[in-house]
Amino acid sequence: MRYILIIFSLILITFSAVIGQVDPVVTDSLAPVPAPPAPVTEVAVSDKANDHGHALIIEWKRSLDDGAGSNAVMLYEIFRSEFPDSAFKMVGSVPLGNERFEDIGTIEKESRDYIPDNTNLYYRVDAVTIDPVVRTSSEVYGPVQSYSNWFHKGRVPVLTAVLIFGALMVYFVSVARKGTELYVRPLAGIAAVDDAIGRATEMGRPILYILGLGTADMISTIASFTILSRVAKQVAEYQTELIVPCYDPIVMTVAQEVVKSSYLDAGHPDNYKEDSVFYITTNQFAYVAAVNGIMLRDLPATNVYMGKFYAESLILAETGAVAGSIQIAGTDEVGQLPFFIVACDYTLIGEELYAASAYLGREPIMLGSLKAQDYAKAAVIVLMILGLLAINVHLNAFIEIFKVVD
Amino acid sequence: MTSHLMPPLALTLVDIGRILSLAVIAGGLLWLFLRAIKRKEVERRVIFLFIFVSVVAPILFPTVFQEKATPIVKDVFDKIESLPPGSVVLLSYDFDPAMAPEVQPMADAISRHCLVRGLKIIYMCLFATGQGQFTSTLENVIKPEFPDKVNLVDYVNIGYKAGNEGVLNVIITDFKKMFPTDVDGVPYDSIAVFKGIRSCKDLDLVISIGGGKPGIKEWILFVGDPGNVPIASGVAAVVAPLMYPYYPAQMLGMLGGIKGAAEYESELVHHYPQFKNSPTPALLMMGPQTLAHLVIMAFIVIGNILYLLERKKGRKR
Amino acid sequence: MKKTTLIIMAGVTVLFLLSWIIKALALEGMQEDYIKKAFLVTFSAFLTLSILSFLYRDNPFYKFAEHLFVGVSAAFWMSMGFWSTIVGNLIPRLSQNLSVFFKVHYIPGDFNFRFYIPVILGLLLLMRLSRNYGWISRWSLAFIVGTTAGLNFIRYLRSDFIKQISATFVPLLVDWQGTGHFFSNLDLSASGQLVMMLANWTIFLGVMSGIIYFFFSKEHTGMFGRASRFGIWVLMITFGASFGYTVMGRISLLVGRITFLFRDWLGFNI
Incomplete structure (x- = not known):
């Protein structure tokens, strides 16, 4: 029975095709078949700017039957091919009312989204009605090629900032290397360190220096080494005891060298004790427990905390305060600063730690970068004032400069 | 306990718990203040105990506050x-x-x-x-x-x-x-x-x-x-x-x-x-938060009063 | 070890064993693996209380919990590193046979010699274990530091520098239409004109004076000194707010633990 039906319909289709008057698709619905809509016009395809290639932008003028005319267009389908007249593949669709589509592919040849670069491509846009069969294709646009760009123009502000900051940095470091005096204002915290060492000497009690939990490559730990060197030098002169318990074995090795050479510089190499700088453990709270023990047993006159600190900051500083020591702290870990500020007598806030190190160490790279940062800050202030003026007098062109696009 | 047996103004167990815990905390703070004025050391464990009570009480006797989104x-x-x-x-x-x-x-x-x-x-x-x-x-x-x-x-x-x-x-x-x-x-x-x-x-x-x-x-x-x-x-x-x-x-x-x-x-x-009946753990947590914060604020006030008194005394000397 | 310590330790152990049994009886019929579940809850409660006991003073329970935590987390991160980095990211791109072995989804066609570069750099990093050839690991470290610095430099410069500068361009006279309009529209709502204006002025003055405070090339005297003084006030207010938030955070964590103890362990209906 089924075969008879199939044969019958085949005969019917052939017959109707010959006659040319009957629709070849047998539909049982009574819905009116929409008339083909007007095609989209002025199709234009261009390479997407500021990218790594493999992407194009297709723009067109809406069909006359989109939102007007016969109102038949429901969506637009975009087709791409590497040949002008065949093998078109649909790459995407947008609802009515749109006049733009971004055909973004990948660089991977195996991916089905692959769009070859520097190859002729052809595009066509179909205006599609509610019945997907009824549609009108635009004229084929092409050939067009996608290609990658060397520069992302939207990132010019970032490039400018990099160049300016880099130039400042190179300039000031080279100036510092030549030995030119670069002024850094004295910091209250550093003066306090000197006083505290004096106090410890008077009381005959030791000084405890904590380098924090940072590793030797962290900038705050490096800054801390410079400050330790200064403290050790003075301690050597006053012949006070210095205790440096360490968290990291590499930090300990460096700290030993720093203290040793400071004693040598001060002219008292014989006063240096190898075990004044020692390793405890690389476990945060175990380290804290050990240091707390030292604070409560040895009752140091002064505790200095410089470097990277985390959750242990308050535990350390609080125990120190209970032990009645003078405390000076410095860290660039913003989250821990409040705790040091409440529990210590002096705190070097964030960048002040680097500044203190540059001030004491006179290291050209540190001094130079500090200076470069100061100029960058001055630039920020100037830009801020200009920006405020601009926004308050509605000069939007200036504000646009700071727009970074991707 | 069934509700119809209760007199109209009766306090529920939760209310009694709330009042009792508030009384304990307030009394404790007063004691702390008096001790502080007399310059007597207070053990830090006492402070921990205060925080513990002020956190536990609102959990056991829940108080839910209305919040308005900022x-x-x-x-x-x-x-x-x-x-x-x-x-x-x-x-x-x-x-x-x-x-x-x-x-x-x-x-x-x-x-x-x-x-x-x-x-x-x-x-x-x-x-x-x-x-x-x-x-x-x-x-x-x-x-x-x-x-x-x-x-x-x-x-x-x-x-x-x-x-x-x-x-x-x-x-x-x-x-x-x-x-x-x-x-x-x-x-x-x-x-x-x-x-x-x-x-x-x-x-x-x-x-x-x-x-x-x-x-x-x-x-x-x-x-x-x-x-x-x-x-x-x-x-x-x-x-x-x-x-x-x-x-x-x-x-x-x-x-x-x-x-x-x-x-x-x-x-x-x-x-x-x-x-309405879904769990709202954050809203429930605001009770302990509020009480604990009040206690901490009281600590700060007591500490500062003490500091000012000390400073005044120091000046007199 | 003192005799009293031993007695206390034994007592606590018995107490928690009892708690396990009671919990298991309570959970029986409600959950399938009730004995295991009861053990987990009781053990968590034991560890929580052990850590909290440090508030009284250092003791063996605290030490046990701390060491257990350190050991477990070290092992956890090590196995996580293997399963998510090596098995999760590398093997699916390296070999089909290995992917089948580790039961991960192989990414076909993605094979490329460049995936061997991280393998080699990773192996070089392990040279740290050798006393004589430890220096070779610095090449990998240099690669890590270099790429991270490069990646972060651009991102930070864009997001934390350029975008943050432009975020401070705020209208100091919000919606200004003359004094008449200003005074007739005075209200204290968060989106009101007055509050917005105050907020914008605070941002402007706060950022400006904050930067001045961190300016090291000039002595802080005169007008500059006053601005820097205002800057340190702003910083202190920020730290105060930060401190307050931290207190809130810590109390939340405490509430979380106490809720666990009362609800999950002791079975209070809260």
Whole structure:
């Protein structure tokens, strides 16, 4: 029975095709078949700017039957091919009312989204009605090629900032290397360190220096080494005891060298004790427990905390305060600063730690970068004032400069 | 105890508990103050005891406060309200069990809100332990409250990938490269939620819940700013003050600490009364918070009075 | 070890064993693997209380919990590193056979010699274990530091520098339509004109004076000194807010633990 039906319909289709008057698709619905809509016009395809290639932008003028005319267009389908007249593949669709589509592919040849670069491509846009069969294709646009760009123009502000900051940095470091005096204002915290060492000497009690939990490559730990060197030098002169318990074995090795050479510089190499700088453990709270023990047993006159600190900051500083020591702290870990500020007598806030190190160490790279940062800050202030003026007098062109696009 | 046997003005057990605990705390503070004036040392364990009592009492005798959403929280809520159903939201669980009491309520409330609005959710995490935290949302919120929501269609969990900000640097251009499958091994292309989503740039909203590194800051730096993707966040209280500078230009809103979570929960219940009986852990936590904060404020006041007295005495000398 | 310590330790152990049994009886019939579940809850409660006991003073329970935590987390991160980095990210791109072995989804066609570069760099990093050839690991470290610095430099410059500068361009006279309009529209709502104006002025003055405070090339005297003084006030207020938030965060964590103890362990209906 089924075969008879199939044969019958085949005969019917052939017959109707010959006659040319009957629709070849047998539909049982009574819905009116929409008339083909007007095609989209002025199709234009261009390479997407500021990218790594493999992407194009297709723009067109809406069909006359989109939102007007016969109102038949429901969506637009975009087709791409590497040949002008065949093998078109649909790459995407947008609802009515749109006049733009971004055909973004990948660089991977195996991916089905692959769009070859520097190859002729052809595009066509179909205006599609509610019945997907009824549609009108635009004229084929092409050939067009996608290609990658060397520069992302939207990132010019970032490039400018990099160049300016880099130039400042190179300039000031080279100036510092030549030995030119670069002024850094004295910091209250550093003066306090000197006083505290004096106090410890008077009381005959030791000084405890904590380098924090940072590793030797962290900038705050490096800054801390410079400050330790200064403290050790003075301690050597006053012949006070210095205790440096360490968290990291590499930090300990460096700290030993720093203290040793400071004693040598001060002219008292014989006063240096190898075990004044020692390793405890690389476990945060175990380290804290050990240091707390030292604070409560040895009752140091002064505790200095410089470097990277985390959750242990308050535990350390609080125990120190209970032990009645003078405390000076410095860290660039913003989250821990409040705790040091409440529990210590002096705190070097964030960048002040680097500044203190540059001030004491006179290291050209540190001094130079500090200076470069100061100029960058001055630039920020100037830009801020200009920006405020601009926004308050509605000069939007200036504000646009700071727009970074991707 | 049955209610009809109680006289009309009778206090419930909970009320008695509340009054008693307040009396204990107030009495204790007075004792502390008197001791402080007499310059007698107070052991630090006493302070711990105060905090313990002021936290435990409101848990055992719950007091729920009304919260009104502040603009920074309301912005997150309004953004989700404004998204049309079917929009895709990415919720990143960037936290571990240690942070969970603070931020899990946010993740649950936001999940509830997105699902009730008919939004699709992609769950992922930048913390390896975030995986387990998502299971908590799945078991406690999605399965019991939204039994009709289907995995892979309404939500999907793509899990954890090592690489911190490196992961974000990849998914800003291509999700599939970093997440070829979801956690159960379902290939990317057969996940309905990902239909039309190629990279983070195609998402309608990204919400990072966390408080460590990597977290919301990395999302802003590596996804929000370069991809122009709307980013919101729910963060642990410790991080909240550090994130304010990004609001509203680079981050459209933020739930800061348990207070932010409580505000969000109350806003949700206010707009969707069907969640009246859903758990609101953050709102419940505001009771202990309030009492503990009052006690800490009392400590600060007592400490400062003492300091001023000492200073006056020092001057007289 | 003192005799009393031993007695206390034994007592606590017995107490928690009892708690396990009671919990298991309570959970029986409600959950399938009730004995395991009861053990997990009781053990969590024991560890929580052990850590909290440090508030009284250092003791063996605290030490046990701390060491357990350190050991477990070290092992957890190590296995996580293997399963998520090596098995999760590398093997699916390297070999089909290995992917099948580790039951991960192989990414076909993605094979590329460049995936061997991280393998080699990773192996070089392990040279740290050798006393004589430890220096070779610095190459990998240099790669890590270099790429991270490069990646972060651009991102930070864009997000934390340029975008943050433009975020401070705020209208100091919000919606200014003359004094008449200003005074007739005075209200204290968060989105009101007055509050917005105050907020914008605070941002402007706060950022400006904050930067001046961190300016090291000039002595802080005169007008500059006053601005820097204002800057340190702003910083202190920020730290105060930060401190307050931290207190809130810590209390939340405490509430979380106490809720666990009362609800999940002791079975209070809260």
